[in-house]
Amino acid sequence: MSQSSTQNRQWLLASRPHGAPTTDNFRLETTSIPEPADGQLLLRTIWLSLDPYMRGRMSDAPSYSPPVEIGAVMVGGTVSRVEKSNHPDYQPGEWVLGYSGWQDYDVSDGSGLVKLGTDPEHPSWSLGVLGMPGFTAYMGLLDIGQPKSGETLVVAAATGPVGATVGQIGKLKGCRVVGVAGGAEKCRHAVEVLGFDQCVDHHAGDFAEQLKQACPQGIDIYYENVGGKVFDAVLPLLNTAARVPVCGLVSGYNATDLPPGPDRLGLLMGTILKKRIRMQGFIINQDYGYRIAEFQQEMGRWVQEGKIHYREQVTDELENAPQALIGLLEGKNFGKVVIRVANNNL
Template sequence: MTESNRQVLLASRPEGKPTESSFRIKDGPLPSLGEGQVLVRNQWLSIDPYMRGRMMDIRTYAEPVALGDVMVGDTAGIVVESRHPGFAVGDAVAGHLGWQRFGAIDGSLLRKVDTTRVPLSAGLGVAGMPGVTAYVGLIDLCAPQAGETVVVTAASGGVGSVAGQLAKLRGCRVVGVAGGADKCRHVVDDLGFDACIDYKAADFKASLKAALPDGVNCIFDNVGGEVLDALLPRLRPGARITLCGAISEVDNPSPHGIRRLLPLIVNRVKVQGFIVGDHPERWAPAIDELSGHVAAGRIHFRETVAEGLEAAPRALIDLLAGRSLGKQLVRIL
């Protein structure tokens, strides 16, 4: 095998918004395999909001990426060499191999992607970490019942789009919140939400009130800040809030925060933050159900694709700026 292994390394820790100079491209030899390892030729790279936090020199739920190391991320690709009995050359797989063309990884950390049910790229989206995140956050934590009203923020994104469709499949009325008229049209027309409110519009709060005349039973929140704060007065007694993300706080020196605690108390609201990696037992059943929905046409998804590993830094910058629709991916050439 004569190909080189192109990698994207973290070059510096940005102050404020990341730029393309925060990263560095490096070409080198392919990794060698140890016993039990698998060599994967990555074809797709997932770009996700959590990556911004991993660029910072602070520990959250995971260690930061060290300067000079390969940037972290999930990939999907094809096995080109295997020293693990569970994987053969040609298998379609997904794993946490980072921003690089080839990756060597212990086979126990890989999972196969059933490409008879979903495209390989969907193993990083609806049938991957974002889909499982939506599944755990909605089904296990919000636990919506038929007839309830569910609000999903960042509704056009990789996680929110799946969470809303799962709620619809369970007989809920689903209202999305997204940034811009085009995203809201996609959420309603393509994903089947009952309504979508543009948080960038001048009449956002009035539109929110009009769309939720009977209040909210469940909020699946990816945003935090002013959007979440505006939703709190609409809560019904016994409501649940799943805190999945807080994109409004990324690179924000003065985050808005929650300023309305009384609705949480008065309505006896359950608020639960979560990290999908804490629920390994839920991945297999979630991916199986989600893949079935995709194969049957019950769940739809959109991908925004950047071409070439070199485009990964710009793809992350665009994602954080809200310029992507659906799941943000990089096709590794």
């Protein structure tokens, strides 16, 4: 069932996952299209972004954002077209970046929307390299990572929308960039297309040894998206005064229990002490919202000049969103995952 002009499909959170999400955790419902009241506008979703943070929002464990309620529409960033407007600042036909979630239509009072004009060249890119993932890469690397020319930067999830951008900015700043990705094809892409110096396949049996070989001068910056065995291999290679922006830990998002011992919490703290390491978690909008204009200007120029390459994995149809998110959490995507909810030219 494709998007229609008479009905609103919505993916609701049906139940909270225990471990990896399954399609049973989601429920598709169809309702009528809402009518915008005075001061409101009706948005039609064209692109929906899928991102690892969504796994956290499906849980009710304490986190930086409240969980999605059971029976509520799944959250998500969207690029939409204004269909109707009772709002003085918006006209039908305009494109906006917003937060409509996993549904065809949404009403908005305009708050939180970013205008994208009437004919954006790559509207979905506002969900990736020019949007939240790109901004996350940019601030985490530049503000916490503080890259200096000649330093070694290791990036996990190297071909994802954050990792690919981190590594390419690292190259622009003169770093030696080593990616970590799952599989030979992604690793080849990181080196041949993104311009990383090396990329190591974390599926390899001797992954830790390969990473060590790829970092003969140790690691000055580790941009953390993954956790788990990738971090385990990174930890002994961190140099004195290394910086570790902690952006994500996707390998652990489906975990249900702590792993067996020994307990390495004290080992990590001892390493932070002895090597004078800075580890810092961050949530892009809360921590860096005030620097969005700087990011948009600089990243926009880099993309226009061809200095930053960007890869999307497009899945058609809103129906496929749950399976696409499940695959993303398993690392099966190759590039930024977006759902084409409706044709650009509808």
